[in-house]
Amino acid sequence: DQQVKQNSPSLSVQEGRISILNCDYTNSMFDYFLWYKKYPAEGPTFLISISSIKDKNEDGRFTVFLNKSAKHLSLHIVPSQPGDSAVYFCAARGDYKLSFGAGTTVTVRA
Amino acid sequence: GAVVSQHPSRVICKSGTSVKIECRSLDFQATTMFWYRQFPKQSLMLMATSNEGSKATYEQGVEKDKFLINHASLTLSTLTVTSAHPEDSSFYICSAYRDRGPETQYFGPGTRLLVL
Numbered sequence: 118d119q120q121v122k123q124n125s126p127s128l129s130v131q132e133g134r135i136s137i138l139n140c141d142y143t144n145s146m147f148d149y150f151l152w153y154k155k156y157p158a159e160g161p162t163f164l165i166s167i168s169s170i171k172d173k174n175e176d177g178r179f180t181v182f183l184n185k186s187a188k189h190l191s192l193h194i195v196p197s198q199p200g201d202s203a204v205y206f207c208a209a210r211g212d213y214k215l216s217f218g219a220g221t222t223v224t225v226r227a
Numbered sequence: 228g229a230v231v232s233q234h235p236s237r238v239i240c241k242s243g244t245s246v247k248i249e250c251r252s253l254d255f256q257a258t259t260m261f262w263y264r265q266f267p268k269q270s271l272m273l274m275a276t277s278n279e280g281s282k283a284t285y286e287q288g289v290e291k292d293k294f295l296i297n298h299a300s301l302t303l304s305t306l307t308v309t310s311a312h313p314e315d316s317s318f319y320i321c322s323a324y325r326d327r328g329p330e331t332q333y334f335g336p337g338t339r340l341l342v343l
Contacts (some may be wrong), residue, residue, distance in 0.1 A: 126268075160233075206270070215271075
């Protein structure tokens with residue numbers, strides 16, 4: 118039972134343009150949503166989070182938007198840089214546990 | 228920042244042997260740690276919640292006798308894969324819980340297990 122879904126397995130974007138990653142969830146009891154960046158054979162690195170009572174959170178080049186009615190969130194990265202190439206995981210927190218999406222592989226083209 | 232280490236980073240073992248993976252929180256105390264596994268190109272799946280001084284809580288479908296968890300101190304949790312088989316080959320990641328800010332779980336670098 119996948120409670121967090123990332124339906125796009127991959128995304129290719131040109132350097133300097135915007136990357137938009139999407140995530141859907143089913144459990145309305147999640148209280149926080151987080152985005153992680155991950156390289157192969159490494160642990161996830163926290164990027165940004167948003168509380169379920171907010172609809173937007175911004176940190177530098179990263180902005181997360183939350184649409185609770187649609188149970189949807191997105192991560193915007195602008196401008197995209199070559200170093201952003203990695204796998205991005207959406208996660209939702211409920212009862213202190215994290216449920217992860219399947220990840221989206223982002224490739225930033227020079 | 229909060230630092231979590233894992234040891235070993237990679238391990239290769241023969242089928243039928245047991246492998247122990249350590250997870251340490253280096254600069255904070257963690258009463259709760261989590262163990263995940265990740266298959267290639269798939270999500271991180273929570274296996275169990277490790278609680279200091281008490282029994283671990285396993286997720287549905289995870290065999291507690293297969294994956295032994297011990298959380299003997301506030302900075303160390305161990306995962307032992309008993310009688311390992313090739314299908315146990317995976318990437319195992321731990322995290323330590325710290326109730327400070329929204330991040331709350333700090334991840335280790337992971338352990339690659341290959342069972343031959």
